[in-house]
Amino acid sequence: xxxxxxxxxxxxxxxPVFDRRLLPPMLLGSVLNPINSTIIAVALVPxxxxxxxxxxxxxxxxxxxxxxxxxxxxVVGRLIDVFGPRRLxxxxxxxxxxxxxxxxxxxxLGVLIGARVLLGFGTCAGYPAAMALVRSEAERTGRDSPGxxxxxxxxxxxxxxxxxxxxxxxxxxxxxxxxxxALNVPLALAAVLLGLLRLPKTExxxxxxxKPTEEPTGGSTPRGSLAARLDLPGMGLFAAMLVSLLLFLxxxxxxxWYLLALAAAAGAAFAARELRAATPFIxxxxxxxxxxxxxxxxxALVAYVVSYSFLYGFTQWTExxxxxxxxxxxxxxxxxxxxxxGVSVVSGRSTSVRGKLLLGAVGQITACSVILVLGGDxxxxxxxxxxxxxxxPQGLNNLALQNSVYFQADPERxxxxxxxxRTFAYIGSMVASSATAASFGQHAxxxxxHRLAWVMLGAGVxxxxxxxxxxxxxxxxxxxxxASA
Numbered sequence: 001x002x003x004x005x006x007x008x009x010x011x012x013x014x015x016p017v018f019d020r021r022l023l024p025p026m027l028l029g030s031v032l033n034p035i036n037s038t039i040i041a042v043a044l045v046p047x048x049x050x051x052x053x054x055x056x057x058x059x060x061x062x063x064x065x066x067x068x069x070x071x072x073x074x075v076v077g078r079l080i081d082v083f084g085p086r087r088l089x090x091x092x093x094x095x096x097x098x099x100x101x102x103x104x105x106x107x108x109l110g111v112l113i114g115a116r117v118l119l120g121f122g123t124c125a126g127y128p129a130a131m132a133l134v135r136s137e138a139e140r141t142g143r144d145s146p147g148x149x150x151x152x153x154x155x156x157x158x159x160x161x162x163x164x165x166x167x168x169x170x171x172x173x174x175x176x177x178x179x180x181x182a183l184n185v186p187l188a189l190a191a192v193l194l195g196l197l198r199l200p201k202t203e204x205x206x207x208x209x210x211k212p213t214e215e216p217t218g219g220s221t222p223r224g225s226l227a228a229r230l231d232l233p234g235m236g237l238f239a240a241m242l243v244s245l246l247l248f249l250x251x252x253x254x255x256x257w258y259l260l261a262l263a264a265a266a267g268a269a270f271a272a273r274e275l276r277a278a279t280p281f282i283x284x285x286x287x288x289x290x291x292x293x294x295x296x297x298x299x300a301l302v303a304y305v306v307s308y309s310f311l312y313g314f315t316q317w318t319e320x321x322x323x324x325x326x327x328x329x330x331x332x333x334x335x336x337x338x339x340x341x342g343v344s345v346v347s348g349r350s351t352s353v354r355g356k357l358l359l360g361a362v363g364q365i366t367a368c369s370v371i372l373v374l375g376g377d378x379x380x381x382x383x384x385x386x387x388x389x390x391x392x393p394q395g396l397n398n399l400a401l402q403n404s405v406y407f408q409a410d411p412e413r414x415x416x417x418x419x420x421x422r423t424f425a426y427i428g429s430m431v432a433s434s435a436t437a438a439s440f441g442q443h444a445x446x447x448x449x450h451r452l453a454w455v456m457l458g459a460g461v462x463x464x465x466x467x468x469x470x471x472x473x474x475x476x477x478x479x480x481x482x483a484s485a
Contacts, residue, residue: 016141018149022133025194029089029126030153031160032096032187033069033422036119037308037429038164039171039180040065041315042326046177051109055316055444059437062312063250063430064113068120070426071242075235077128077419078281081412082230084202085129086195093191095122100184115181122188127157127422128415131406133199135414150406151348154399158344161394163337165315169330234273234281241266242423249430282420283413292472293408293417296401297424299357299466303397304428305435305459306364310390313436313452314371316444318383321376332380335388343395354473356400361464363392368457375446401425428459 040061048058080088099122103115134149171179244263248256274280287293318329347356367389374382401421409417435455440448467473 018137018141021198022137023149023152025089025191025198026130026133027152027156028187028191028194029093030130031156032093032126032184032191033123034157034161035164035167035187036065036116036123036184038161038311039168039183040116041311042165042168042319042330043172043177043180044312044316045319046172046326047109047112050177051112053109054442055440056437056442057109059312059433060109060113060250061116062433063246064116065120066426066429066433067243067246067250068117069124070246070423070430071239072121072124073128073419073422073426074238074282074416075419076124077132077416078230078235078413080125080128080132080415084200085125085132085415086199086201088125089129089195089199090192092122092125093188093195095188096191097185097188098122100181100188103181103184104178106178106181112181119184124419126191127153128419129199131402131418132415134406135411139411148348150403151344151399154348154402155341155344158340158395158398159337161311161398164330165311165333166330166337169325169327173325173327231274231277231279231281234270234277237266237270237273238281241270246427246430249427249434282416283410290408292470293405295466295470295472296404296408297421299397299463300401300421300425301428301431302459302463302466303360303364303393303401304425305432306368306456306463307390307394307397308429308432309435309452309456309459310367310371312433313439313444313449314386316436316440317446317449320444321446321449322378322383323376332383333387335384336391336394339388339391340395343392344399347396348399353400353404354467356396357467357473358464360393360396360400361460361467363389363396364460364463365457367393368453368460371453371456372450374449 044055044058044061047061048054076088076092095118099115099118102118103112106112106115130153134153137149167183168180171183175182241263244259244266248259248263271284274282274284315329315333318324318332319326324332350356367386370382370386370389374386402418405417405421406414435452439452439455
């Protein structure tokens, strides 16, 4: 980023510091996705009742957002790597406002699902843009690890993710479930305004840093150079692979085997394309040799299976199986909100990642074990205990995974690597959505909750094993080896 606003130097020195004027758009843009991911949790039952849709159909409101976001995050991240964050941030956050209007006025479930797809694409730019700004400011100031800023991002996302159900309950109590969609209109307006005022204008990356050896041969024009740098065929094959895979995961059934076959075929073509491309969309050579980053992506997938199974499945059960109102279902998660924020703030002072990952794994396993003994006649304090225990992994895992990617990724692909982290996380959330729908069927009863808890427990154990046997975690300060200097 060539013309980022210079931060004020530290007192008594000429060394610049992180430009804190960038923080408001960074934080607001990055929380648009988690707020829409979590606020829907308490709205699923009211929407189903209002539109006459069972839990198995309203689950598409969850799946639709993650399908769009899983595809959009790495694509938009790559565009941010090339064009800079400003343009993509403004376009995407503007789309969030449009989606809010469509959702608030939706006459049926189909239109509502369409609004969630728009929200998915609209919220794609916030997090990759924030990570790209962190990287560019680190390069400008000479401070390689702005830990306070990374912690602020993690805490902001964690705060919104956990407080989302409570906010959703309040909005539903005041204005009905449509208010959870209308909320996006003022949020989008604020994000666009902050982006216009605070985000620096940048030139496309190929005009700044393109090396002669990277230019295509044969007298290509600058436009051809840009097309090659974006790798549009690679993006298309990646989209075909991911959409087929996620559609299969949304409704696991043998009759849909062809979707898995399509995903495999598109994946093979994608790999062949990326290994030949001069500037691949996802550099499989570098990624394949970056074991620490691959392990981080794997941990993100299974961590989100657990956290989003809890967020959607446990919340639905507290309403249908335990009898809480949407407002009280959100209120029951306040212990998790408070503890998660405190854990994130305290643990953010340390650069160690392995300890955070291990403690987060233990917290997941413990909470899932307690869920297995819950029933419709359990005392309320047991529900609050489960939420409290989940606050530990909620506060640790996201921060550890985010910091890992920042240090492990190729600096020139920070935004796309951050987007790919979210893609793996959302694949995990899709598995969670499918597991929730399969476990509950037509009604979120206690038997379905226990079936879901076994899935969560298995994913939690896998997360622990991926951490225990990952020897790369000790090669650099808490995160493993950086992909490149």
